[in-house]
Amino acid sequence: MHREATGLAGARHTHYETLGSTNAEALALARAGERGPLWITAASQTAGRGRRGNAWVSAPGNLYATLLLTEPGPPERAPQLSFVTALALHDAVATAAPQLGPLLALKWPNDLLLGGAKLAGILIEGESEPVLTVAIGIGANCASHPSDTGYPATDLAAAGALVPPERLFAVLADAMARRLEQWRRGEGFAEIRADWLKRAAGLGQDIRVRLPEREFSGRFQGLDEAGRLLVAGAAGVTVVTAGEVFGLGLR
Numbered sequence: 001m002h003r004e005a006t007g008l009a010g011a012r013h014t015h016y017e018t019l020g021s022t023n024a025e026a027l028a029l030a031r032a033g034e035r036g037p038l039w040i041t042a043a044s045q046t047a048g049r050g051r052r053g054n055a056w057v058s059a060p061g062n063l064y065a066t067l068l069l070t071e072p073g074p075p076e077r078a079p080q081l082s083f084v085t086a087l088a089l090h091d092a093v094a095t096a097a098p099q100l101g102p103l104l105a106l107k108w109p110n111d112l113l114l115g116g117a118k119l120a121g122i123l124i125e126g127e128s129e130p131v132l133t134v135a136i137g138i139g140a141n142c143a144s145h146p147s148d149t150g151y152p153a154t155d156l157a158a159a160g161a162l163v164p165p166e167r168l169f170a171v172l173a174d175a176m177a178r179r180l181e182q183w184r185r186g187e188g189f190a191e192i193r194a195d196w197l198k199r200a201a202g203l204g205q206d207i208r209v210r211l212p213e214r215e216f217s218g219r220f221q222g223l224d225e226a227g228r229l230l231v232a233g234a235a236g237v238t239v240v241t242a243g244e245v246f247g248l249g250l251r
Contacts, residue, residue, distance in 0.1 A: 010177060011037035011067065020047040022066035023125055023137040029068065030133040036068040041169055048139065061143030062155070063165035067136040067176060075132050077186030078124070080227055082110045083196045085122050085136050088179040090199055092172035093119070093140070097161035105201035108229050108245050112140070113201050114159060117152035142168060193223055207231065207247040209240055217247070
């Protein structure tokens, strides 16, 4: 069963009690002609997924949401939406649980940390035909977190903040609308990048980066104008387009 609502920061909203994946549902709707902006939320997912095909544990009590957008900006700027979304997530948690604000940090490229442990993640998927459609998936641990992960994880309740997923979603939808307006279809990415760096975990510190073919270490120097990771080492600065970052209290 699902229910629909309107007026959520200019976007429609469909909520399901159980869904395979909010991202998969959004992309299926897009193939059927849905153009959004449309939020899809679910109380639980049976086939949630994270980056690189990893499963995303989807127990009830947490937030599972996807925002479907059509042609949000030039295709080459679509990856910037991970930074836009990360900032909106940071804004939303800091609003819903202000006491936790000082403990929040953003981990490149798309995680929200609370006290160094993963609180929320982002998965952006898109299709280019017949038009560019983007599904911005968000999973946030409100009431529980997985215990069998290869990195520390946490949830809002464990930190003493009782924030129902419905409350977090309401403030997230507003925050996302504001950050998309700031981004201005990519024209405002310099502002987004600056705001992201102010909240970045490990900036100026030594980190380890895992690529498909190798791992290396260096100092997290910042982001370039396209949002790629800059890691300074003995041989110079390495520019990373896609990879996993460790050494921020994570294994």
